[in-house]
Structure formats: C-alpha cells, structure tokens
Amino acid sequence: LLRVVIVTITMMHQGxxxxxxxxxxxxxxxxxxxxxxxxxxxxxxxxxQRSTLPFSAAKASENEDEQRSxxxxxxxxxxxxxxxxxGVICFGDNDGWIKFINRDxxxxxxxxxxxxxxxxxxxxxxxILIALGKHVDIPNGPVETFIHIWKLSNxxxxxxxxxxxxxxxxxxSQMELPISALSATVDGNQIAVGCANxxxxxxxxxxxxxxxxxxxxxxxxxxxxxHAVTGLHYFEQMLYVITVHAIMSFHIYDRNFPCxxxxxxxxxxxxxxxxxxxxxxxxxxxxxxxxxxGEEIRGEHAFPGHKLMVCSFRRYLIVVTLIATKHTNxxxxxxxxxDNGNKYVAFRQQFDDLIAIVSEWSSVFxxxxxxxxxxxxxxxxxxxxxxxxxxxxxxxxxxxxSDGAPPSKIIDYYCRYxxxxxxxxxxxxxxxxxxxxxDKHSTIEPSYVIRRFLDAQKIRNLTDYLARLHKYGTPxxxxxxxxxxxxxxxxxxxxxxxxxxxxxxxxxxxHKYNFDVSTAIRVCREAGxxxxxxxxxxxxx
Numbered sequence: 036l037l038r039v040v041i042v043t044i045t046m047m048h049q050g051x052x053x054x055x056x057x058x059x060x061x062x063x064x065x066x067x068x069x070x071x072x073x074x075x076x077x078x079x080x081x082x083x084q085r086s087t088l089p090f091s092a093a094k095a096s097e098n099e100d101e102q103r104s105x106x107x108x109x110x111x112x113x114x115x116x117x118x119x120x121x122g123v124i125c126f127g128d129n130d131g132w133i134k135f136i137n138r139d140x141x142x143x144x145x146x147x148x149x150x151x152x153x154x155x156x157x158x159x160x161x162x163i164l165i166a167l168g169k170h171v172d173i174p175n176g177p178v179e180t181f182i183h184i185w186k187l188s189n190x191x192x193x194x195x196x197x198x199x200x201x202x203x204x205x206x207x208s209q210m211e212l213p214i215s216a217l218s219a220t221v222d223g224n225q226i227a228v229g230c231a232n233x234x235x236x237x238x239x240x241x242x243x244x245x246x247x248x249x250x251x252x253x254x255x256x257x258x259x260x261x262h263a264v265t266g267l268h269y270f271e272q273m274l275y276v277i278t279v280h281a282i283m284s285f286h287i288y289d290r291n292f293p294c295x296x297x298x299x300x301x302x303x304x305x306x307x308x309x310x311x312x313x314x315x316x317x318x319x320x321x322x323x324x325x326x327x328x329g330e331e332i333r334g335e336h337a338f339p340g341h342k343l344m345v346c347s348f349r350r351y352l353i354v355v356t357l358i359a360t361k362h363t364n365x366x367x368x369x370x371x372x373x374d375n376g377n378k379y380v381a382f383r384q385q386f387d388d389l390i391a392i393v394s395e396w397s398s399v400f401x402x403x404x405x406x407x408x409x410x411x412x413x414x415x416x417x418x419x420x421x422x423x424x425x426x427x428x429x430x431x432x433x434x435x436x437s438d439g440a441p442p443s444k445i446i447d448y449y450c451r452y453x454x455x456x457x458x459x460x461x462x463x464x465x466x467x468x469x470x471x472x473x474d475k476h477s478t479i480e481p482s483y484v485i486r487r488f489l490d491a492q493k494i495r496n497l498t499d500y501l502a503r504l505h506k507y508g509t510p511x512x513x514x515x516x517x518x519x520x521x522x523x524x525x526x527x528x529x530x531x532x533x534x535x536x537x538x539x540x541x542x543x544x545x546h547k548y549n550f551d552v553s554t555a556i557r558v559c560r561e562a563g564x565x566x567x568x569x570x571x572x573x574x575x576x
Contacts (some may be wrong), residue, residue, distance in 0.1 A: 047330035052574060058421060060381035060413050061372065061399070066140065067108035067407040106140050108407055117402045118164075118255065119393035120157035123187060124400060125164055128150030135187060138396055145195040147183050154217035154228075162188040163223040163242070164196075167214060172203070180204040180211055182226065184242065200240060202251045215305065218274075225287065227274055229264025233257060235276055237287075256285060256292060260318060262264075266308035268316060272537055273330075274317050277302045282318060284330055295330050304343070311347035319345035319354065336375065348394040350376055350437070355392070358385055370401065374412075382410060385535050415440065419448070428452035428468075446472045452478050457487060466496040473508045481514065494521055502534070512554040519558045535559075535567050 108114070112134055114126040125135040131148035133155075150169030157164055163184060170181040181203050189197035216229030226238045227556040236253035257264075257276065266277035269287070275297075276283045282298040297316075302308075307319040311373075318328040319342040326334040340356030347353065351372050358367040365387035377563040388404040391466050399410040415438050422431035432448045453468035466488070481504055488497035501518035504510050522531040535555065552571055559568035 055373070055378055055380050056427075057380040057383055058418075060421075061410040062413060062420055063384075064409045064411070065105065065406055066400070066409050067106045069109040069405045071192070106136065106142055106407075108134060108136075108142065109405075112144070114390060114402060116152060116155050117391035117393050117400075118155040118157040119395040119400070121161055122157040122395070123162075124393055124395050125155055125157055125187075126402070127155050127166065127168070131168060131170070133185075134162070135164070143190070143194060143196070146184075147185070148181060149282060150178055153180075153214050156217050156219050157561075158219065158221060160221060160224045161223070162186055163199075165219055165226060167204075167217050167228070173395075179207075179213065182228075182238070184223065184240070197207060199242060202236070202238070203241075204236065204253070216267040218269055220269050220287075223546065225269075227256070227267045227268050227269070228253075229274075229276070231263040233260035233262050233264060233278060235264055252568075254292070254376055257283075257300075262302075263305075265303055265305045266318075268308065268310045270310050270314055270316070270455075273311075275308075277308045277318060279304065282325075282327070289338075297327055297330055297332070300323070304410045306344040307342055309345055309347050311352075312349060315347075317345055317347060317352065324352070324354070338373075340369070344389070344392065346392045346394070348372070348399050350374060351381060351412075353392060353399070354493075355389060371401070372430070376437055377430060379430065398516075423448075423451065426455055428455060442474065442476060443478055446474060446477050446479060450483075453484075462488070462493055463495055466499060469486075471502050473503050475507070475509060477508070481508065481510075485514075485517070494524060497521060498525065498530075502530070506533070515554050516558050517561070519555060523562045531564075531567065 038441050046290065048332055095547060106229050108126065110134060111125070113128050113130075114134070115129055116127045116301060118125050123135045123137055125133060127133050129151045131146055131150055131152060132144060133147045133152065134142055134144045136142050136414060146169040148168035150171065153167040154169075155164065155329050156169040164187055166183045166185065168181065168183075169178050171178055172181065172263075173264065183198055184200035186199050186317075191197070204214075211233065213231035214228060215231050217227070219226045223242055224240055226237070226240055228236045230236070235256040237256050238251050238253050240251060256274075260278075260280075262278040262280040264276060264278055266275070268277075269277040272286055272288055274285045274287050276285060279302050281296060281300075282302050283294045284297060285292045286295075298318075301320060303318050305318050308560045309317050311317055314328070315333065318325045318327070319338070321341070322337060323330060324338050324345065326336075338354055340354075342354060343357055344355035345353065353431045354371050354373065355368050356371070358369050360367045366389070367385055367387050368389050369383065370389070370392070371380055371383050373379075374381050386401060386403050390402045392402070397412065397413075400412065401408045415435070417432050422428070422434065428448060428451060432445060432452065435445050436449060449471040451466045453465045453472070456462075456465035456468060469484045472484070473481075484500055488494075488500065498518065498521040500511075501514055504514055505518060505528070518534070519531070522534065556568045556571050559565070559571065
C-alpha cells in the first residue's frame, strides 16, 4: 500500500523543487540473523534446494518468491565487508576468513589471510575475487598487508578456492600505510589501492602467469597529501580517484597516466561514491549528489541528511544517511532507494550498525552486524497497479515508458488517464490524453472517444481529435464526414483550407490524402463549399 509520505528534493541544476512520494516497491526477506537476535520478519523454515558448486546454473527465475530457511552466515563469522558480482556475494571478517554464497544460497568458507580482511573486490564478469588484508607470510614473521587473488569457481576437495596470485603491497623496508580504498579493472589485471595519506598505488598483475607469489612494483599515481583517498572506480579507459578534497580521473592506458580534475572544490567521504550500471560516476557530498558522465558533470541534486554511503542498483540511487537517536548505542542509519528519473522513493527503512549494501540476482542485499536482508524489486505491473490505484496516471505512463513497456500498454494508460479526467469533467485535459492514443497500432477504437465528445459544447475537442486521427491514425469515410462538418459548424476556414490543402497556384496530382477524397468532395458540395470541392477535384485529377 502507498505510504502517505512526501519527501522533498531540490533539483539544483534546474532550480525546481519536486515532491517525491514514498512507496513500498521492494519486498524484504531476512536471509541470515546472528544467533540471539530477535527475528521480526516472516520467512519459511523449509530447507532450500542446494547446488554443489558455487557457480552452478540456477533453475529458479530471477523473481522467484520461493521462501527458504536462513543461512548460517554469522556462524563463527563476524563480517566486516561485502562485495558482489558474477553470481556470488562475498564477505570478509576480522580473522582473515571469507565466506561467499551462490544464487542457491549455498555457503562456502575459506581462510584467505592470517589476520583481518580489510577490503574485497569482485570482478563483475568473472570468478576472480581480490582480497586485501593483514597477513603473516612466514612463521613468527611481521604482520604485513597482502593482496591474495582467488578463483572462486575452482574448488578443491576441502571446499577451498584456488589462489592464483599473492603479493605484498609494501616492500619490507617501507612503512605500511593505512588502506582506504580498493578497485580493479574488469579483468582484474590492474589493481588500484588508495591510502589514507592520499597516495594511490597501481599494480599491473598478469593473472595468466602461473607464478603464485610475485614481487610487483607499484606505480605511484598520486603524491602524498593531507586528504585520504575515499573512492576508486574503474570505468572503461579511466580510473576515478576521489578524496575529501577533489575528484580526479586518470587515463589508465595512456602514457604517464594523464590526470583531469572533475572537481577541485571537494570530493566526498568514504563509501560515498560509486559507478552506476549506466557508467555514471555518482558522488555524494555533504549536501548534494553529483553525477558525472565521462569527465563532464551531468546533474547535481540536493538530498537531505548527512550521507554515509551511496550505491547504485539498476536505475535506482541508494542513499544512506545518519539518524540521530538517543535510545540506542547502535549507529542508526536510514536507507532510501530513489528512482530519481521517475521522481519517487521506492523504499525507506532504518537499520542499526550497517556494514555494506550490495546487489546481485536482481535484488539488493543489506548487511548489518546482526542480519543480512534481501530486498526484491517488485515487477513493473505491481508498480503500475499501485500508481493507477492512487490515480497517479502520469507516473504510471512515465514509468512504463522508462521501463520499455510495449506501446500498446502505454496507450492504454493514456486512455485510462483520459477517462479519469473526463469523469472529473476536465474535458480539455482528458482530450489531451486521448490524443496520445491515436496510433496506427492502437487498440483504442476511435468511436470510443468520439461518442464522448458528440455534444455541441465539446465540438472543439472533437475537432482536435478527428484532425489528429486523419494525420496519424486510420480514419474512415465517416470520420472524414464528421471532421468536415465540425469545421463547417465552427466556420474555421483556415483549418479547413489546411486540411484540404488548397493551393490555387499549384496543380498537385501526386499529393496523397489520408482520407477518402470522394467523400470529402461530396460533403463540401452538400455544405455549399464549392470552392473546396473544386480544389479537391482539381488536385486529385
């Protein structure tokens, strides 16, 4: 049901304030819960069907509502980070363990580092997982920062994936730096690591090379400075580097990595930038959200609240804001999912101690210290039904169009919107909608609209409809007769001349009319419009 809540968002680049309605367009399901935490969501305890391999093909459809028992994500495991891609969701913990789940929600667990996992990166189109964390490489040796690269589809008899590459980030003689960001190219052959002192290190990794332990000399992309690297994002030929101070792009395949500043006046905090599925860079600043396409800013929107995280899912923008509360020691946040293009809020809910938000299998997954929650985006028809139930026909039409619905469906909503306005006696606005139903492939019969506007008070609306029908539709001889009679009653000679295409200076026998010419000549004679009848006869030979 529709929540009667209005969220106000200012579109800064246009200077216009829009009002965003709040809907419940995501179904939630609790996938995992830490033991001892009360479960307030309803789910079935029936056992799900399991697969035997992490990347096995799932038979279930993307929108399957099959209920399942909870998975044991939190059993001997305290996740501190999560990533997703290519059919798996991966979690890292403070003891160096990694768990990942496949689409059938089968869990795999293996030891990656001897100490804490700090960052994970999952390549979007392959089975490669890049894990960055603290590790003791030799017995009684020092704790160092290592990157281990795993091939998740290659599982041994003990259930462990194959490690295909391992290297330390900093030489033994160099002081270790705090890590703040991690990213990689789609194939995983170039890895970027951001540090708290503003330095970005780029590692060229040959994943096809068989050697496991490599000494890879990084390229120092940026100099040391006072601002930490808060975001790293690869897209096509560019690496976006974001700090609290600035937003930059580096052309990674050009010599010397040329740099371009997208914004010198400020960047964003940790977790407040992402790349959308459309390839846009989204940066959430303290008061605004900036959207960049390539190296050009495409939009700037003001969103309320102190932002802690921003993510992208399909066409949605997910914004996490801090909620001030005195009733709990937990860090409470509010997660809002905006459909910015169609101007509504699809989901809003508060959570305590949020860790990460990822998306996979056409769903959003929210990880907190106590639960893993799945949010399923409702299908298009459910949303359209809700809009129609609330008489929000414009939103229904806009959403249907943006989702690529068939033209016949969009035409149907235009007709229903016209009916709604007609019943409110707003005949002019109703006709504006009915005009949109005229199409050579429309299923709306013209007679349905014509009958509603036959009385004398609505003759101008009827004339507009008939004129458009002759221009874009498939009129009959009766429609032509009716239109010419309307022009005659209105004494609108200019429209009549335009319709018949009178031009005394030309003889155009090749002109094609979208109506029955003999009918038009007959009607003009009967109405005493002999000049128009002669003109038609002359032009048509």
